[in-house]
Amino acid sequence: MPEAEIHLKVSLPSDNLDVNQIVILVQEAVEQIGPLLMNWYLEASQDRVLDDVLGGKWGHANQAEARWACPECHSQKGFKRRGSRSRVLRKSSLGRVSFKLRQVTCSHCGKTFSPFLSWFGMRRYQVSTTEFQAKAVRVACQTSYARCASHLSELAHVQVSATAVHAWAQAKGEQVVLDVEQADGQPVLLDSTKVRATDKKTGCSLNLGLSVRGRCWRNGRPQLKVYPVCFGVNEPWAETARPLARVKPARILFDRHDAFVDWLNDTFPDVPKQRCRWHLVTQLYRALWRDGLRKAQADVWMGKLGKIMYHPDCPVQHSRRDLRALIAALCQQNLTHGAYYLAAAEPYAFTYREHPDGMFFDERTAEPHAISSTSPIERQIREINRRTDIGARWSVPGVRNLVRLDLTRRFDPGQWNTLWGLPQKAPSDFVTGKLMIMRVGMQPTANVKTT
Numbered sequence: 283m284p285e286a287e288i289h290l291k292v293s294l295p296s297d298n299l300d301v302n303q304i305v306i307l308v309q310e311a312v313e314q315i316g317p318l319l320m321n322w323y324l325e326a327s328q329d330r331v332l333d334d335v336l337g338g339k340w341g342h343a344n345q346a347e348a349r350w351a352c353p354e355c356h357s358q359k360g361f362k363r364r365g366s367r368s369r370v371l372r373k374s375s376l377g378r379v380s381f382k383l384r385q386v387t388c389s390h391c392g393k394t395f396s397p398f399l400s401w402f403g404m405r406r407y408q409v410s411t412t413e414f415q416a417k418a419v420r421v422a423c424q425t426s427y428a429r430c431a432s433h434l435s436e437l438a439h440v441q442v443s444a445t446a447v448h449a450w451a452q453a454k455g456e457q458v459v460l461d462v463e464q465a466d467g468q469p470v471l472l473d474s475t476k477v478r479a480t481d482k483k484t485g486c487s488l489n490l491g492l493s494v495r496g497r498c499w500r501n502g503r504p505q506l507k508v509y510p511v512c513f514g515v516n517e518p519w520a521e522t523a524r525p526l527a528r529v530k531p532a533r534i535l536f537d538r539h540d541a542f543v544d545w546l547n548d549t550f551p552d553v554p555k556q557r558c559r560w561h562l563v564t565q566l567y568r569a570l571w572r573d574g575l576r577k578a579q580a581d582v583w584m585g586k587l588g589k590i591m592y593h594p595d596c597p598v599q600h601s602r603r604d605l606r607a608l609i610a611a612l613c614q615q616n617l618t619h620g621a622y623y624l625a626a627a628e629p630y631a632f633t634y635r636e637h638p639d640g641m642f643f644d645e646r647t648a649e650p651h652a653i654s655s656t657s658p659i660e661r662q663i664r665e666i667n668r669r670t671d672i673g674a675r676w677s678v679p680g681v682r683n684l685v686r687l688d689l690t691r692r693f694d695p696g697q698w699n700t701l702w703g704l705p706q707k708a709p710s711d712f713v714t715g716k717l718m719i720m721r722v723g724m725q726p727t728a729n730v731k732t733t
């Protein structure tokens with residue numbers, strides 16, 4: 283491990299500085315130390331490797347086999363030092379870092395090259411570190427690309443364009459893989475939202491499927507552990523959900539009454555299916571509105587439905603009977619849209635009571651039971667809406683890649699780290715070196731001995 287001692291000489295103004303001014307001053311000093319330390323480490327570790335392989339600079343020791351091969355003739359032995367060339371990492375969390383890249387010449391074929399680019403995990407024309415790209419995209423997952431660029435400039439003091447952050451997010455978003463196996467044997471929740479993409483005025487649909495992997499307690503509240511298992515933008519639900527056909531979810535919660543329900547029945551004939559209980563009641567309004575009812579009139583029917591749906595003491599056969607009676611009453615009043623809406627949902631209305639096994643919490647009660655609403659996925663959909671409703675119009679791949687990447691950031695840290703080539707463990711676990719501040723004092727300077 284190369285060792286360095288830094289002798290820091292700082293002259294500070296003797297005026298009376300307030301705490302803010304001191305922070306700004308020291309911040310400037312710190313920003314200069316980072317790139318220097320990085321430059322030193324990059325060059326010192328190259329020199330150490332060259333010494334190990336080629337022997338000391340002026341010695342004639344026998345050469346060891348190198349840990350690299352000549353890119354031309356693939357020889358692993360017989361290299362000479364051949365100066366260095368300058369490299370700059372313009373964007374890193376430490377700011378702009380310049381350093382010398384050591385070169386060698388192959389004595390078999392005469393090729394001059396640097397073995398150290400790949401040594402440091404850098405690509406040929408790479409001018410920013412992926413750790414910095416990951417930080418920037420982490421911000422861009424939560425706010426617009428333009429604001430992300432201005433935050434980075436204000437807070438991290440790194441100038442980067444919105445276009446660059448966009449390109450990083452798109453390239454990585456393209457590589458995200460959702461692990462559908464996470465849905466096997468687990469409840470799966472499906473929901474959609476609208477996003478302003480394509481030429482259509484109303485935008486297009488964004489579909490998301492989450493599996494519920496268990497629950498944990500956080501801040502004294504139960505919280506569900508979720509994982510994204512399917513995702514699609516501007517495509518039919520059957521397309522988005524197709525990967526799910528490879529696994530067998532424990533149950534499926536959904537919130538639709540269209541052809542997709544037929545697909546669900548065909549694909550998962552034995553899997554219990556639950557229509558979201560909460561939406562079942564609130565969305566009745568839309569059907570009754572089409573039947574010509576006003577809000578006050580619809581409220582009466584919605585109240586009746588609510589009483590049936592939220593009556594856990596009533597045996598489930600009675601609840602079902604009451605629901606069928608309500609559908610018949612709607613028919614009698616010629617409220618056909620309302621009746622059709624409820625009739626389509628009826629088979630899936632009480633699954634959570636017919637198959638009550640489960641350990642999930644509803645928003646309203648603290649008792650564990652089978653999951654009966656899509657509220658955990660709604661929360662995630664709201665997060666997505668918050669990022670995508672920015673007034674601008676998206677391209678379909680643009681919004682698809684960003685949201686996929688954001689889902690990975692939030693629910694799959696392992697994949698997130700792999701995408702950016704980041705270590706899976708905290709730095710203190712893998713770096714064996716130590717950085718120690720030996721002593722900080724006003725005087726004397728580091729070169730003067732004290733008694």
Ligand SMILES: [Zn+2]
Pocket residue numbers: 352353354355356357388389390391392393
């Ligand atoms: Zn060679």
